[in-house]
Amino acid sequence: MLRIAIDMDDVLAYSAQKAVNAFIAEHGFGPTMQELQGKHLKDTVPPEYQEKIVSYFYQKGFLRDVDLIEDSQEVVRRLYEKHEVFIVSAAMEMPYSLEDKYFWLEEHFPFIHWKRIVFCGDKSIIDADVLIDDRAYNFDKFAGRPLLFTAHHNLDIQGYERVNNWKEVAGLLL
Amino acid sequence: MLRIAIDMDDVLAYSAQKAVNAFIAEHGFGPTMQELQGKHLKDTVPPEYQEKIVSYFYQKGFLRDVDLIEDSQEVVRRLYEKHEVFIVSAAMEMPYSLEDKYFWLEEHFPFIHWKRIVFCGDKSIIDADVLIDDRAYNFDKFAGRPLLFTAHHNLDIQGYERVNNWKEVAGLLL
Numbered sequence: 001m002l003r004i005a006i007d008m009d010d011v012l013a014y015s016a017q018k019a020v021n022a023f024i025a026e027h028g029f030g031p032t033m034q035e036l037q038g039k040h041l042k043d044t045v046p047p048e049y050q051e052k053i054v055s056y057f058y059q060k061g062f063l064r065d066v067d068l069i070e071d072s073q074e075v076v077r078r079l080y081e082k083h084e085v086f087i088v089s090a091a092m093e094m095p096y097s098l099e100d101k102y103f104w105l106e107e108h109f110p111f112i113h114w115k116r117i118v119f120c121g122d123k124s125i126i127d128a129d130v131l132i133d134d135r136a137y138n139f140d141k142f143a144g145r146p147l148l149f150t151a152h153h154n155l156d157i158q159g160y161e162r163v164n165n166w167k168e169v170a171g172l173l174l
Numbered sequence: 175m176l177r178i179a180i181d182m183d184d185v186l187a188y189s190a191q192k193a194v195n196a197f198i199a200e201h202g203f204g205p206t207m208q209e210l211q212g213k214h215l216k217d218t219v220p221p222e223y224q225e226k227i228v229s230y231f232y233q234k235g236f237l238r239d240v241d242l243i244e245d246s247q248e249v250v251r252r253l254y255e256k257h258e259v260f261i262v263s264a265a266m267e268m269p270y271s272l273e274d275k276y277f278w279l280e281e282h283f284p285f286i287h288w289k290r291i292v293f294c295g296d297k298s299i300i301d302a303d304v305l306i307d308d309r310a311y312n313f314d315k316f317a318g319r320p321l322l323f324t325a326h327h328n329l330d331i332q333g334y335e336r337v338n339n340w341k342e343v344a345g346l347l348l
Contacts, residue, residue: 003299086299092288098272114266115295122289125177125260127301 001083004173005118005128006076007135008089008101009057010151012109013066016041019056023049036152057094064100068108071166077111078174087112088126090138091119132169136160147172175257178347179292179302180250181309182263182275183231184325186283187240190215193230197223210326231268238274242282245340251285252348261286262300264312265293306343310334321346 009015017033019041024030030053031044042050056062079085087109091101098119105112118126123133124141131142134151139160147169148160163169183189191207193215198204204227205218216224230236253259261283265275272293279286292300297307298315305316308325313334321343322334337343 005299088299092276092291092293095273095276095288098276098293099269102266102269102272113295114269117266118292118294118299119266119272120292120294121287125179125262125292125301127299 002129002173003084003086003127004079004130004132005086005088005123005126006079007131007133007138007149008087008091008105009063010069010134010153011132011149012069012072012076012087013063013104014069015057015063015066016152018062018066019053020044022056022062023053027052038152038155040153058096060096061100063094063097064104066104069166071170073108075166075170075174076109078170080111080116082174084116085112086116086118086126086128088118088120088123088128088131090121090123090135092121130173132163176303176347177258177260177301178253178304178306179260179262179297179300180253181305181307181312181323182261182265182279183237184243184308184327185306185323186243186246186250186261187237187278188243189231189237189240190326192236192240193227194218196230196236197227201226212326212329214327232270234270235274237268237271238278240278243340245344247282249340249344249348250283252344254285254290256348258290259286260290260292260300260302262292262294262297262302262305264295264297264309266295304347306337 020030036044042054045053089101091097123138129144131144132147132149134149134154136148136157139146146160148162150162150164194204210218216228219227263275265271297312303318305318306321306323308323308328310322310331313320320334322336324336324338
C-alpha cells in the first residue's frame with residue numbers, strides 16, 4: 001500500500017479551462033483550447049488582461065462547479081480502495097476557494113473521508129510515497145515518486161515521470 | 175533550523191473556552207473554567223447537552239474571533255524568524271471553519287505566509303521535526319519530536335514531553 005497525494009486543479013478538475021470560458025464570456029474573446037496548450041493561462045491573453053484571467057480563482061464560488069477531468073472519479077475511487085489516498089491542494093493562496101474545494105470534493109468524490117483532505121500552501125511539508133501534480137515546483141522538495149500530470153502549461157517540462165491522463169495513472173498504480 | 179508544526183485550537187486560540195462561554199450564554203448554565211480542567215469539553219455538561227456544546231465549532235463565524243492564548247503571538251513570531259514554522263490545523267472536520275481560521279490567522283499572525291498554513295484531517299501526512307499539539311492522537315504516526323501543549327482535556331495524559339504554555343515553548347526552541 002502506498003500513500004498517494006493527489007492535487008486538484010488541472011489534475012482532478014478542469015480549473016484553467018473554466019477560467020478561459022469565464023474570460024471569454026466576459027470579454028468576448030480569449031484563447032481557444034488549442035491556443036491554451038503549451039502556455040500558462042496568463043500568457044494566453046494580452047498583458048493588460050493577464051491579471052484578470054487568473055483572478056477568477058480568487059472569487060468565491062468559482063471553483064465550486066468546475067468540470068471533472070476524464071476518468072478521475074473512477075480511478076481515484078479504485079486507488080482509494082487499494083492505497084492510502086490523500087487529496088492535497090495548494091488552496092491557501094485563495095482562501096475563498098477553501099469551502100468551494102471542500103464541497104466540490106464532497107459532491108464528486110463522496111468516498112474520500114475528510115481526514116484524507118489537505119489544503120496547504122507549500123507542499124514540502126507533505127510526507128507521501130507518490131505525488132500526482134501538474135506543477136513541477138511541487139516536486140522540488142518531495143522525497144517520494146513524482147508523477148507529473150500533463151496539463152496545458154507543463155507540456156515542455158522535462159525530467160519527470162509523466163502521466164497524460166487518469167487511465168495512465170491506473171496503469172501505473174493499480 | 176527546525177521545521178515546527180503548530181496546532182491552532184487550544185494551542186494558539188482558546189477555542190474550547192469560547193464554546194463554554196457560548197453554551198452558558200445560550201443555556202444559562204455550564205461548566206466553570208475550573209470544572210473544565212481535566213475533562214473533554216462534552217463531558218462538562220449533562221448527556222443531553224453534549225452534542226450541543228461541541229456543535230459551536232461547526233458554525234460559520236464561531237472560530238473567527240476566538241481569544242488568543244497568552245504569549246502565542248510573540249513566541250510564534252520569534253519561532254518564525256528562527257525556524258521553518260507551519261500552522262497545521264485539523265480543520266477539515268469543520269469545513270465552515272476553514273475561512274474563519276484563515277482570516278483569524280491573517281489578523282493575529284500576519285507575518286505567517288499562506289504557504290506556511292495547512293488545514294488537514296489526519297496529521298499523519300505532515301513531515302516536520304516538531305509538532306506542538308494538544309491532542310496526543312496526532313502524535314501516533316508522527317516521526318518527529320512531539321510537544322504536548324497542556325489543555326484542559328489532556329491533563330492526565332502521560333508519556334509525552336509537555337509544554338504548559340508558550341513561555342515554556344520559547345525556553346525549549348528559541
